[in-house]
Structures are given as structure tokens and as C-alpha cells.
Amino acid sequence: MRHIISLLMExxxxxxxxxxxxxxxxxxxxxxxxxxxxxxPTLSRMTLVTAxxxxxxxxxxxxxxxxxxxxxxxxxxxxxxIERELMLMKVRAVGKDREEIKRMADIFRGRIIDVTDKSxxxxxxxxxxxxxxxLEGMERGAILETVRTGASGIGRGERILKV
Amino acid sequence: MSTELTGAEITVRCLQEEGVDHxxxxxxxAVLFIYxxxxxxxxxxxxxxRHEQAAVHAADGYARSSNKTGVALVTSGPGVTNAVTGIATxxxxxxxxxxxxxxxxxxxxxxxxxQEVDTVGITRPCVKHNFLVKDIAELASTIKKxxxxxxxxxxxxxxxxxxxxxxxxxxAFAYPENVSMRSYxxxxxxxxxxxxxxxxxxxxxxRPMIYTGGGVILSDxxxxxxxxxxxxxxxxxxxxxxxGGYPATxxxxxxxxxxxxxxxxxxxxxxxxxxxxVGARFDDRVIGNPKHFFNEDRKIxxxxxxxxxxxxxxxxxxxIVGSVSGxxxxxxxxxxxxxxxxxxxxxxxxxxxxxxxxxRDCLKYDRASSIIKPQxxxxxxxxxxxxxxxxxxxxxxHQMWAAxxxxxxxxxxxxxxxxxxxxxxxxxxxxxxxFANPSGAVACVTGEASxxxxxxxxxxxxxxxLPLKIINLNNxxxxxxxxxxxxxxxxxxxxxxxxxxxxxxxxxxxxGHVGMKIEQPGDIQNALEEAFKLKDRLVFMDFITDxxxxxxxxxxxxxxLSEMIxx
Numbered sequence: 001m002r003h004i005i006s007l008l009m010e011x012x013x014x015x016x017x018x019x020x021x022x023x024x025x026x027x028x029x030x031x032x033x034x035x036x037x038x039x040x041p042t043l044s045r046m047t048l049v050t051a052x053x054x055x056x057x058x059x060x061x062x063x064x065x066x067x068x069x070x071x072x073x074x075x076x077x078x079x080x081x082i083e084r085e086l087m088l089m090k091v092r093a094v095g096k097d098r099e100e101i102k103r104m105a106d107i108f109r110g111r112i113i114d115v116t117d118k119s120x121x122x123x124x125x126x127x128x129x130x131x132x133x134x135l136e137g138m139e140r141g142a143i144l145e146t147v148r149t150g151a152s153g154i155g156r157g158e159r160i161l162k163v
Numbered sequence: 164m165s166t167e168l169t170g171a172e173i174t175v176r177c178l179q180e181e182g183v184d185h186x187x188x189x190x191x192x193a194v195l196f197i198y199x200x201x202x203x204x205x206x207x208x209x210x211x212x213r214h215e216q217a218a219v220h221a222a223d224g225y226a227r228s229s230n231k232t233g234v235a236l237v238t239s240g241p242g243v244t245n246a247v248t249g250i251a252t253x254x255x256x257x258x259x260x261x262x263x264x265x266x267x268x269x270x271x272x273x274x275x276x277x278q279e280v281d282t283v284g285i286t287r288p289c290v291k292h293n294f295l296v297k298d299i300a301e302l303a304s305t306i307k308k309x310x311x312x313x314x315x316x317x318x319x320x321x322x323x324x325x326x327x328x329x330x331x332x333x334x335a336f337a338y339p340e341n342v343s344m345r346s347y348x349x350x351x352x353x354x355x356x357x358x359x360x361x362x363x364x365x366x367x368x369x370r371p372m373i374y375t376g377g378g379v380i381l382s383d384x385x386x387x388x389x390x391x392x393x394x395x396x397x398x399x400x401x402x403x404x405x406x407g408g409y410p411a412t413x414x415x416x417x418x419x420x421x422x423x424x425x426x427x428x429x430x431x432x433x434x435x436x437x438x439x440x441v442g443a444r445f446d447d448r449v450i451g452n453p454k455h456f457f458n459e460d461r462k463i464x465x466x467x468x469x470x471x472x473x474x475x476x477x478x479x480x481x482x483i484v485g486s487v488s489g490x491x492x493x494x495x496x497x498x499x500x501x502x503x504x505x506x507x508x509x510x511x512x513x514x515x516x517x518x519x520x521x522x523r524d525c526l527k528y529d530r531a532s533s534i535i536k537p538q539x540x541x542x543x544x545x546x547x548x549x550x551x552x553x554x555x556x557x558x559x560x561h562q563m564w565a566a567x568x569x570x571x572x573x574x575x576x577x578x579x580x581x582x583x584x585x586x587x588x589x590x591x592x593x594x595x596x597x598f599a600n601p602s603g604a605v606a607c608v609t610g611e612a613s614x615x616x617x618x619x620x621x622x623x624x625x626x627x628x629l630p631l632k633i634i635n636l637n638n639x640x641x642x643x644x645x646x647x648x649x650x651x652x653x654x655x656x657x658x659x660x661x662x663x664x665x666x667x668x669x670x671x672x673x674x675g676h677v678g679m680k681i682e683q684p685g686d687i688q689n690a691l692e693e694a695f696k697l698k699d700r701l702v703f704m705d706f707i708t709d710x711x712x713x714x715x716x717x718x719x720x721x722x723x724l725s726e727m728i729x730x
Contacts, residue, residue, distance in 0.1 A: 010346055014283060014287075017284070017287065018287065021287055021288060025288045055478075062470050063471050066471050068292040068312060068344075068347050069346055070346060071345055
């Protein structure tokens with residue numbers, strides 16, 4: 001099963017590689033990983049998307065907690081949460097396609113953030129499956145480049161991950 | 164600014180503040196400033212090994228046989244890569260070590276400088292934690308943290324990488340009194356509710372079993388374990404890492420369990436209805452295949468300081484996270500407060516069954532053999548040393564025979580590489596043991612293959628007059644490899660024959676030690692007695708043993724505990 005795990009860790013050189021190394025050395029699946037400093041510059045927050053049986057997820061959270069630089073770990077999938085991912089997509093946009101692509105972006109509430117006479121760059125945020133749907137909807141041949149951030153997640157309502 | 168110290172001075176001062184009396188190491192370019200400071204003082208004694216692997220194994224043996232943190236000092240690049248086997252060995256067995264490594268100067272890092280290696284990267288998967296100190300202002304606090312992390316919670320090796328320029332720069336020195344880390348707070352006290360549940364299960368048990376591992380040794384919890392086992396009257400088994408946790412000569416001890424455990428221990432593990440696992444981790448060499456080990460009727464209580472050890476290979480019913488000694492204290496207190504006692508009738512029936520298994524005499528071997536049987540050498544070693552020696556071992560058949568036949572009544576006497584299975588561990592570990600226990604008798608049980616993996620340390624032993632007794636069980640084979648090839652690979656002994664062996668007697672003599680070659684069973688006892696009388700000499704005893712002897716019982720890989728091959 002897919003799990004989205006959030007963790008707070010010391011914002012120190014090498015902390016990220018410890019997490020990444022843990023996943024590769026123990027053979028855990030890793031779908032995406034995003035990390036950046038929080039409002040407290042001494043802390044980084046990471047969102048990890050992984051998949052595995054309950055036993056494996058239990059081990060993953062325990063092993064993450066065991067890392068010396070990890071301060072807190074929470075499996076967001078245990079409760080209500082929101083997740084968002086950002087995608088930037090550059091598409092070939094010429095002739096009558098320009099109108100069509102603009103319409104597609106509007107339907108998905110994307111924004112065109114860069115324009116040339118041959119291309120659009122579209123910014124789109126949402127759940128991973130929304131981004132997938134947008135990708136599916138675009139004509140493959142028109143896509144010049146895509147970049148996705150991987151999911152960021154946060155608990156709903158009073159669920160707060162803080163030191 | 165006269166009160167400012169260099170990074171090298173700070174490093175040595177930190178070691179002094181931590182009460183370190185011996186460090187094991189090998190100098191090189193990146194640690195020259197640190198060696199210079201070691202030279203100027205005499206509180207911290209440096210032991211010069213002949214290879215960095217041995218430095219870490221020696222620090223490891225030192226730590227295992229005392230309850231102090233072992234310290235090793237190595238240079239950058241090859242110094243570190245040589246040390247990695249030692250670090251991984253300590254990591255697998257949760258041994259508290261601090262390894263200080265030199266690094267190229269900060270301005271040269273990442274430029275493929277001479278003797279540069281990404282030490283933090285290379286050691287990351289085999290340390291509890293590691294640090295690269297780029298700022299001298301953080302040096303003292305980092306070393307303090309290293310000792311704290313290494314020795315608390317589930318212990319383990321911690322490496323501190325110090326670039327050469329940091330060891331040369333100066334700053335004011337103050338050793339922090341305490342460490343507080345928001346991200347590292349190991350749970351020490353077991354959950355009271357869980358302990359209560361455990362007590363209830365224990366009291367209801369009809370076929371109980373107490374299974375203990377290295378956690379009992381690391382937590383210095385032998386007195387508590389011994390009390391618990393005796394109060395309850397339950398059978399007790401130890402893992403390879405846990406030997407000495409409960410006195411082996413006691414009748415309630417059913418021997419070691421696992422791949423080469425006793426028939427009675429393995430059968431009792433398989434058929435018990437309540438299993439109390441204490442500081443042990445159900446690893447593959449201990450319970451075999453978890454699917455075969457599974458038994459619906461069996462309830463498991465698991466005490467361990469590391470939450471990730473719990474329900475990793477085997478699901479447990481009552482997990483208790485906490486230090487073994489503290490949890491056992493609580494458990495004993497609660498048990499004593501209860502009026503109920505375990506069901507004595509059921510327990511008697513259980514012991515009757517266990518004694519039937521015991522009567523199988525699974526460790527029997529041909530005592531009348533005209534060729535030396537390795538088991539007999541270990542038995543005689545036990546007799547001659549009165550069971551009081553520190554015994555280190557390398558890895559293979561000799562290790563299993565030492566574990567099976569030397570009856571350890573005390574903890575921290577049996578020193579072996581259980582998790583990583585590092586050949587070459589025994590001799591350097593024995594050196595560390597001797598430094599930690601200057602008046603103790605120290606024997607290294609080894610084989611002609613393993614001993615050659617760190618044989619250069621005979622030179623270190625000479626330099627420091629270490630009176631080790633090396634028991635070389637020489638069967639001219641990598642015995643355990645040969646045994647597996649015999650059982651599982653159609654007797655094809657691929658590369659497991661030790662050809663072109665040195666004359667070990669002459670080799671020992673050339674290093675300045677005493678060498679003995681023993682070829683007759685009748686000579687074993689006299690030779691051992693003579694060797695142990697030479698209190699100030701290292702004696703290398705080359706026992707020419709039966710080439711075809713195998714270790715029994717044996718649980719083949721992938722099988723369950725009750726599927727043993729018996730002699």
C-alpha cells in the first residue's frame with residue numbers, strides 16, 4: 001500500500017543522504033522524496049512517498065526514527081491529510097494547438113507561466129493523480145519536457161507535526 | 164590567546180576527559196598533529212597495531228570485555244577503508260566504539276586529494292552515526308556527542324572525521340558537561356503496562372522458555388537475568404552473542420540455540436507456549452526460517468532497547484522497549500509482588516520433556532579418536548583455565564565449537580564476531596581484551612584460515628608483551644565452508660582447502676613468541692597446561708585436528724529450528 005510519510009530532521013549536511021541511504025540499503029521502495037528547510041532554519045521537513053506491506057511500513061518508520069538526525073516521523077496516511085505536487089511542463093504550442101492547450105490548462109487550473117512563439121510552459125499543482133490525468137490528456141508528441149516535485153503533505157485540521 | 168588549543172590538543176583532551184586509557188591506531192599524514200599531541204602526554208596510551216582493521220577489532224575487544232567505549236584512531240583514505248571491516252563488525256554486534264579518522268584539509272575535500280576518501284559516505288551504512296568536523300568550534304562538542312551516542316541506547320560505533328587543518332587550527336577549549344539532543348532520546352524505561360502484561364503471560368505459561376541475546380551482556384543485566392530465571396524455574400537459552408549472560412554450568416541452562424544450537428534448546432524454542440526474548444533479535448542464524456518458526460500457540464514477549472528490532476522478523480505479542488537491565492528489574496519486582504506462581508505441575512512436565520531432548524546428547528563426539536578432535540581441545544581449554552579465561556574467536560567451525568564446549572558462566576568473557584562473521588577478528592580482539600584485563604587469561608580460539616587474516620598482529624603482541632594463548636584448530640580446510648560443501652554442494656570442495664600453510668611454530672618464533680605443535684590427543688592437556696604456565700609469553704598452539712569433523716547439530720539455511728541435522 002502507498003504511504004506518505006512526513007519527517008522533521010536537523011537541517012545538516014548529510015542528513016538527506018542518511019535517509020536516502022537507509023531506503024536503498026534496506027531495499028525499501030521510494031516513489032518520491034521532497035525536502036526543504038522549515039520556518040525554523042535548523043529543521044528540514046521531508047515528505048516521502050513509499051509503498052509496502054504494513055510490516056514494511058512499520059519497519060520504515062522505526063528505522064527512520066532511529067536515524068540520529070531525525071527528530072520526528074509521522075505516517076500521514078494514518079489519518080486525514082492533504083498532499084500536493086507541483087509540475088512544470090513545457091509543450092510545443094503552435095497554430096491552433098495554442099488555443100487547445102490553453103483550454104486544457106484552464107480545465108486543470110494550471111497556469112501558463114512562460115510563452116514563446118513555439119511553446120508554453122504550464123504550472124500545475126494538485127495530487128499526483130491529477131497531474132497524471134493532465135499528462136494523459138496532453139498529446140504525447142506535444143510534450144517537450146516535464147518536471148515534477150514529488151508530493152508534499154500536511155495533516156488536516158489539528159494534526160500538526162512540530163517539535 | 165594563550166589558552167587556545169589546537170584541534171589536535173582538543174581531541175586528546177577530550178579523550179582524557181572521557182577517561183580513555185587506551186586507544187588503538189596507526190599514524191598517517193592526516194592525523195600527524197593528533198599523534199604529535201598523543202606523544203606529549205601519557206594519560207591516553209596509544210597501542211600501535213599493524214593494520215587498521217586490527218585497531219578497530221582491538222578497540223572492539225576492549226569494549227566487549229569491559230563496559231567502556233573502545234577508541235580507535237586511523238588516518239584518511241586507506242586508513243579508513245582498512246578500518247571499515249572493523250567498524251561493520253562492531254556495528255552488527257552493537258559495540259560502543261568511537262573511531263577518530265583523519266581527513267584531508269577542508270580546502271582539499273572533494274578534489275581527489277592524496278589519501279582522500281569520502282569517509283562519512285563510506286562508513287554511513289555501518290555506523291550508528293558519523294560526523295565530519297569542518298569547524299574547530301564544534302570539535303569538542305562533536306566528540307562529546309560521539310561518546311554519548313556510542314554508549315547509550317542500543318550501542319554502536321560512531322566515527323568522527325577530522326580534517327587535517329581542523330586539527331591544526333586553534334580555539335578556546337571547554338569540554339561540555341552534558342549532551343542534549345532533541346533528535347536522540349533513547350527510551351530506557353519499559354512501559355509499565357506492557358511489563359504487567361508480560362508478568363501475566365509468564366505466570367500463565369505451561370511451557371515457558373527464556374531466550375536471551377547480546378542485549379543482556381551490553382546492558383550488564385546478567386545478575387537480573389540470573390535472578391529471573393531462578394525465581395521462575397524456567398529453562399534458559401543464550402544466543403551466540405548472549406553466552407555468559409546466564410551461567411552455562413547451571414542446570415536451567417539448556418545450551419546455545421540456533422543453527423548450531425543444542426537439540427534441547429532448539430526444540431524448546433520451537434515448542435514453548437510462552438517465549439520471553441530478552442535483548443535478542445530473532446535473526447536468521449538463531450531461528451532459521453521465520454515461517455517454520457511460527458507457532459500459533461506460542462506467545463512472545465520481547466524486551467529490547469531498539470524498537471526496530473521488535474517485530475522485524477517475528478511478530479511479537481508483548482513488545483517492551485527499554486533497557487534490558489531496567490525492564491528485568493521491574494519484571495522481577497512485579498513477579499515477586501504477585502501471590503500466584505507459575506503452574507508447577509505443567510513446568511515439571513515441561514522439564515521432563517526437555518530432559519528427554521537433553522538425553523539425546525547432541526554434542527557427543529568420538530572421544531576415543533586417535534586424531535585430535537577439535538571439540539576435545541576446547542573442553543580441555545575449559546578445564547585447564549577453570550572456565551575463567553576470556554575467549555575470543557574467529558569465524559567458522561572453531562567458533563561454534565568454542566561456543567558449544569566452553570561453558571561461560573560470566574558475561575563479557577566470550578568475544579566473537581556474531582553478526583558480521585569477520586574472519587581475522589580473534590587475534591586483534593584478544594589484544595584489546597588483554598589491555599582491558601591485564602591480569603586475565605586470554606585465549607584466542609581460531610583456525611588456520613582465520614588466523615592468517617590478521618596474523619601480522621603477532622608483531623603488536625610482541626611489542627606490548629601480550630601473553631595471549633592462541634589455540635589454532637588446524638584442519639587444513641576452511642572448515643565451515645567445507646562442511647557446507649559436503650552437505651549442500653555434493654562434496655565439491657571448491658577453494659576451501661588451505662594449501663601452502665606456514666610452519667606456525669616457526670612463524671610464532673620468528674615474531675618472538677613460543678610456538679607449539681600438538682598432534683596427539685593425549686598431548687592436549689599437557690600442552691595447554693604448559694602454555695598457560697608461561698604467564699608472560701604469547702604461546703601459539705597449533706593443534707593438528709581431524710580434517711573431516713563437522714559441527715552438529717545443524718539447522719540448514721532456510722529450515723526451521725526443529726529440522727536439525729544431528730550426529
